Amino acid sequence: MREIVFAGMRLEAQPSGALWWPDEGALIVADLHLGKSARMARRGGALLPPFESLDTVARLEAEVARLGPRRLISLGDAFDDDIAANEIAPEIADRLAALTQRPETIWIAGNHDPVGLGRAVAEMPLGPFTLRHIAGQGPDISGHFHPKARLARRSYRAFLVGAHHLILPAFGTYTGGLDCDGPELRALVGPGIAVLTGPGMPMRPIGQSAARQSR
């Protein structure tokens, strides 16, 4: 766990890639991309090991069991697409239903799953922030980019914390990533900090010249 102060609030980045807000009892995850392997198969692509939804849900269950949130918030792209949401395996659907029974669960719509499950909303205010899928008017907490950061020559999923945006890493098991030192994320986040999900959850600066040395 690594504490982050963003817009004056104390938040905790978890090694799993989830964000925990103790004062609000809120567990926030981004980009579960459930049903990804099924979508690829449907499109005639490779038949990837069909266990990623199971794995993603199992890891989410573990976080909920450990932290006991009052609210569970998905920042969009919970499903890889609408068909994935409709065709989800019964076992996964049951476990998701059980999982979202206790905490109040809010599904924010993503670009992959505009509909999503249950109460899908475009965005929601929470404390001083807006929670949404893609970063907009700050301060906001969002996902979408699947950020990764390099340190000591290696790349890890990372939380990016800038002056206006906090961007979560993708929580889903089959999700690639975008380097935080690339132009797109540098421009969006500006100078700030990356919190890596690797051992010890170290922090490193982003959006500054020193970031070049991380290669």
Next chain:
Amino acid sequence: MPDTRRDPCLPPRFVDWFAGRGWQPHAHQLAVLGARGDTLLIAPTGGGKTLAGFLPALVDLVDRHEGLHTLYVSPLKALSKDIARNLRAPVEEIGLDLRIEDRTGDTSATQRRRQRVDPPQILLTTPESLALMLSYPEAPKIFAGLRRVVLDEIHALAESKRGDQLMLGVARLRRLAPGLTVTGLSATVEAPQALANFMGGAQVIEADPGPAPDIAMLPTATPAPWAGGGGRHAARDVMTAIEGARLSLVFLNTRAQAELFFQALWEVNDKALPIGLHHGSLSREARHKVEEAMASGALRAVVCTGSLDLGLDWGDVDLVLQVGAPKNVKRLVQRIGRANHRYDEPSRARIVPANRFEVVECAAALDAVREGDLDGGGRRWRGPLDVLCQHILLTACAGPFEANALYEELRGAGPYAGLPRADFDDCLQFCATGGYALRAYDRWQRLLERDGKWQLRDPRTARDLRMNIGTITESEKLKVRRKSRRGGMPLGEVEEGFAASLTPGDTFLIGGQVVRYEGLREMVVEVTDAAKREPKIAVFSGLKMAMSLELSQRVQRLIASPEDWDALPPDTRDWLTLQARISTLPRPGTLTCETFLRGGRAFFCLYGFAGRNAHQTLGLLLTHRMERAGLGPLGFVATDYALLIWSIDPVEDPAPLLSAEGLREGLRDWLEGNAVMKRAFRSVATIAGLIQRNLPGQRKSGRQATFSSDILYDTLRRYDPDHLLLRITREEAARGLVDFERIEEMLAQTREIVHVRAPHVTPLAAPLLLEHGQVGIRGGTGEARLMEREAEAMMREAGLA
């Protein structure tokens, strides 16, 4: 030599042609011609091997043949080009009415289409292009009249999965064209019969090996450096040797080294001799230019890598220079064979060791050549199943097939002769459903069985499957172009990992020029000319060659025997003497370890002489044990002769670390989680069609790049540990990559562990510090401690801490 005038097989036109050239057919050429059934010809380069392979076809083609008659397959596109050129002369002179064309990845789409409609009599191709041709529904029509197949450089193909794929293709050809005759052509190998079995059985014909080569180390004015590769110290000596020869081939072991050496040569090329550069990262245009200049006699030397390694028929070459140790005696002998194609004269070759360790290696290799002691074949067990999976999918691309018929057919391929039906069924299941314990894809199967025949569910997937053809799984390459408004000149390609390490302004070498990295645009590395002479980043990774076991053992014996050091230059003797003084000489029967501190890290060096793969495995196992002991291992590097590990805290006593039981215990559980296995899995998964090969141009913008195969590996391991691809990965690792048997053998032969606490880095260990291919330890305490350190430094620098 038999009297050719009375040879019953050779028609008069051919006899006259030989005579007109002042030649006589070699005995082995006539033997191949006269043989019934499949043959394997073993002959040194320059023995007219290629002509021997084609002679039966040419004699047959005296009578006009409609459609494809002979298919020639070689490992290299360049070889096809060259053969096409060399065959045209005799065909014209003998007056045969036939077309010779090549078909490789470089052949234009128009040409390919035409070849499918109207194939030439002789088609020259590669294993991958053959696999592609066989995947088209027209294959039965194209190959129905095929009479002969010539497999060139089959010794090289047999060492890799390309050979397995080729033999599956040949088995298909045998079914499409019953009565087909196959001729294999091979350079000198240790075990010809094994190679014949690989072909599915063939009569072995061995040519007279010719006179012993004239081979020695090239004396240099400056001694070889302590460490490093590249041999730049010898540039002037090599230049002098080139001046004294008509045409020289200068071999280097990696592309980067070839680039650097080419530059170094030009710096001392006072007479401005025409010297070219040829390696696999150069653009096709650049390579062709050099090949043609060389064939026309316009060049005095070519600096090259393995891309020129296989029998290009360049008879004018009279000197081979090998810069850097040859790593493998057989390869050295084959390279020497490039020189001087006049069969009855000895080949001339000079070796230029790039550093002092390589001096020892070269001396040992020279001994081995003189004694005719070739390295063992290294031919693997049985046909790998990932290649079989690819074959099954490509078979489905060509049309519906019956499982039984396919199984029978592919058992005609040597590597798959003993394939158990259960393995075949597993592969078929994998291709159809993914073969997972969880049946998730019933609606989305790749292959469906309808009316007893298997076929693609969605015929459009054939395109993707064809894109994935091949068994070479190097990392993705990016094109390098000179930046210009009109999409500049292609210079060559670099590996994606290398491109990712560049920052605008960095300079590096390609095509013999120093260029400046400007940026990445649409998966093309854009560069401008750099004024600077010295590239900032000199190295891009090439294939790393492993030293054969036989050679590494010879090296160990030589190091341990000061009485044999007469063969070594004085500076090398001094180097070993210094090693003996500062530390000790590793002797056979002992396992010598050194520990020393350097740059805030503790180093542990072990001289196992067990080969790179075994050392790599040992590195993985030992670092795991060091992690448990709290030493904070950070990484290691393995070479053919030693293993170097670095950690936060030093190893005090190596003996308990090296206990065989302890190592064995850790093997299965832990090895599966390591980077080497993941690398093996990536390759297996790509070949078997689970991961689509990334092809230039059809890649996504990269915003959400594909997730790594490591995630697939971890997921399978957790949820489906007996999955076919994990079984294949384990099997490969156990035999090749992991090579645990060699570790056991090494430990069994160890009577004593010698541990030296050296005051600083030792002469023998120094080269290891400069080795590439370091493996980092992930997720350990060492990593966390190191990350903390680095993160702190960055935060401080950014003024944040």
